[in-house]
Amino acid sequence: SRTATVAAPAIDDLREAAVRVLSANWTGTHSVPSRTLYPHQWSWDSAFIAIGLAGWAPERARRELLTLFDAQWRDGRVPHIVFSPSVPEEAYFPGPAFWRSHEAPAAPRAATSGIVQPPVHALAAWRVHQLAPDRAFLREIYPRLVAQQEYLRTHRRPAGDGLVAIVHPWESGMDNSPAWDEPLAAVPAEPLRERRRDITHVAPDERPTDLDYQRYVALATAYRDGGYRDDRLLDEHAFVVADPLFNAAYGAAEAALADIAAEIGGDPCPHLEEAEAVTRTMVDRLFDPARNLFLARDLLTGKALPVDSVAGLIPLILPDLPGDIADRLIDTAVTRFGIYAGLPPSYAPGGPAFERARYWRGPAWVNTAWLLWHGLRQRRAELATLLAESIIRVTATSGFREYFDPFTWEGHGCHDFGWSAALTLDVLD
Template identity: 40%
Template structure:
């Protein structure tokens, strides 16, 4: 009988590259931002020192302005595109030029809570990095002070080819001065990955921002893709709550009040994005000014960061149950039955362990423990049947994408112990 906990730990060990963890070998050979935050929470369950090290290695890539990039290229590799030469950033360590959902402070609180008193200084150093990043988010990605932070590239969402971006990305040209030499489809079947057209648009955006020398103000003006995104803002708010907790723990009252003001602004803004007719929250396209009503998992992520009125929470859960009905693995990242739904194609339908992890936390927060437990059981069963795949076909349960995946291993460890 397979010991899945030991197997999860083995995967994290195999993917260790010297204090940081790659998502999986070859397909993703560098350190990814939100992947490492989830991995750190997994490590915190049995190796707190290694959990700290994961976050410390990620923070090595932080820019002077506070941004923590979505990829840190600690070592060379020719198995991934786009590499450092495409990004053309100018920092001590080669990195990408965009960011990713700010799970960092959520992880830091969990790692700190698992540590002994002697780790206070390690937490404080990482707290300061997280605070600098949160300030960057509100300055660079919400310059008008709305409380909703914007993404300038779909990769910043972590949900790269989600149907949520279809309308906004249709405006982005497919022309690029960079040869698009895809490596991903040499590791994973093309039917599970974004399409070639998607990649040409992705790289057009990279070219545009590289031409701005990665200056946030200039990017904001020139961005053809600009989305005030509900999932990322919800994660930022939850991370902000954890950051405020740490600030108060360390007696840093002035910083705690600054963070609390950020949190209050985002809390109000997210609530304003609830759409009763849809029973979920929506993002906003800042170029067109329109709501993004595409039915994706992002519409339910605010559960993670808000204490909703009971009627609102119940409506959201009823809608989530409708999406999950008859599926072998919940929760789908696109509503089944829609034209945009593709159960095996990356973020256009498959179920992801880390998204379920966040949804479970949100459901529990809002008193929806029964559905949270169903989702936890569905996730654990999928992993135990199929292994530690990147994601799962919600209809067949098949493990898809990369295999031996680090954040799936971390999610298993976290969910197996029942979560928080």
């Protein structure tokens, strides 16, 4: 069984502990990723958290997603942070006074950031429905999920090659991934006028550097000052990148939307066609046959970014991914990301940028392990089982930490981290 290596009473304790974390992080309308570090609502966190709520609090799971989509912009964009009005500005930087969403014509009533995160929400909505069927919920969320995809399709394909672009490392969800080192080096850094809040909670050598932060803020400032418009990205913006995780999420969302459409009497065909087209484009433009991995591409220079990031394995979630490509990715997952031994590191340990405790530059994260698990379930059930066992063993050993040393499983970052608890629950059930 999945839980063969952890004793039954320990499994019960783990389940109870995960429920306790999710209960403590629930605000009444949504969940915070962490009470200390991340006091607002984060976009892809909410999708993962909804999956973990679905099995025992399905009403909360649906509310989690619907609250997020209540803050969807009129152009369809789903912001990466929805700010809670009751949380003081000083609690998180950059907060609402930085993003100034209300000055943008398409912004919603809630104060939000103006950038997005990987669109894993359709996948989450479908999984919530599978765990706790509710067609009325699907009917309510479906048009909003479609609008989210529509935004990415029409505003975020600047190169016209079918690849969706991110305009900020924060949009990848993997902020300081070594994959962004090269494109980020071309971004002028500006001195930070604000104090970073993250390093008051977590050791600085486990977070992005100050120089990274200066560039993050410079990029976000430029995008904001351009009114969050996307029409001249290739001419005017300093960071425009196609990320394999983001594009795989976009493609898998179309596949999930096809399932949702079929369930509520809609037409799955356009979604299936789009999912197939995305998969073809990704194989064509982002797969590196020498590395047996998908690579990000800098759309400003046209160059592939030759970095062994776990993001390059995530296209396994694409249902149409050709079997031979999937096999090659699985080979990479086993040989360079060591998934027989534990959770996949965010960056392969053999690489020059590897740091075992620094955020997205080596540590293992539960969400990328879960995505890989999800992608392997239909293809290599025995490997998927192994990954589920690893998620369970790591969180049973070290708690629901934000990220983990990929070799020793020592926990890093905040405690009681939402998606670590939520996705552990999902693989337990």
